[in-house]
Amino acid sequence: MCVKGISVLHRAGTVSYGLLESEEALEGLRIEVGQSGAPGFNYFHNNFGMPYDFLMRSSVSSGHPLFVSFDTCGRMLGFARFEKVSDNLEKIHRGKKSLVRHSVHLLRSIEVHPSFRNMGVGRLLFAIAAGHLYSNVVTKPDNPGAARFFRQRLMFDTICDTDCTVSLRYRDHLILPYPKARLLLRQLAGNYPRMVMPELIDSYESLRFRSNMGKSIPRDDIVTFERYLTTSRHLLDRKLSEEIEQFLETLCA
Known part of the structure; x- marks a missing residue:
């Protein structure tokens, strides 16, 4: 609002x-x-x-x-x-x-x-x-x-x-x-x-769980995740940033 x-x-x-x-x-x-x-x-x-x-x-x-x-x-x-x-x-x-x-x-x-x-x-x-x-x-x-x-x-x-x-x-x-x-x-x-950053963390954990379960992930969900990442990137510490970036690479591979 x-x-x-x-x-x-x-x-x-x-x-x-x-x-x-x-x-x-x-x-x-x-x-x-x-x-x-x-x-x-x-x-x-x-x-x-x-x-x-x-x-x-x-x-x-x-x-x-x-x-x-x-x-x-x-x-x-x-x-x-x-x-x-x-x-x-x-x-x-x-x-x-x-x-x-x-x-x-x-x-x-x-x-x-x-x-x-x-x-x-x-x-x-x-x-x-x-x-x-x-x-x-x-x-x-x-x-x-x-x-x-x-x-x-x-x-x-x-x-x-x-x-x-x-x-x-x-x-x-x-x-x-x-x-x-x-x-x-x-x-x-x-x-x-x-x-x-609740939206980013919830999206990340949801996508990671589905990925680990071998389920397909719709492109729209990945785009939403990327949008959350863009708005929160400046707040991430190095460890979490690298972890998320590596996961995103596997999704887009």
Whole structure:
């Protein structure tokens, strides 16, 4: 499903991940708020009494990057709000411009619909956002469990006293440096290929099973597999890439 005003950056099965480009895009999203025993987004509603529609619109109108994940029915499954706190630092030497230090974005909040937690939606959403921002990312978890999640699952680390990447006001935050942020999505794809590229992995395993059983494979199925491979090739690690390419050669032989 396409929602007007959302730039889709990645699709994994029935879930799309993208960047909100206008407040009007929120009209195409269904935001379920948890109430009366029904599951839904509840952190800001319960702790601050803040309507989610207002939270989203305020972020977009302020120019803060807001990334969302949503299903084929337009139901929002998760969101991540960022704020740019420093720009790229560049220098010009002999008329040539070079980047000295990447910008810094503050992750203000990330929340996943309760019905879709522990499925990788939050990790994938953050990885896509961090890669798109092309930036260092800092955040300050509000509880020990969140801190463990950022450290163990998203590769954040403590900001050392000698780090000049961020200002002093963020020294008690955690940081995901730019090089790691750029590679996080590919690392997730290497560790959890089915989570990041479900269509490709399902197609590959199905074709491989039929091939091993000696069954004929229609040309249309091979073309579909090649299409999935084309869109996901940049996320494959060397081992899986070589394995798939060799298998494809045997199919086309």
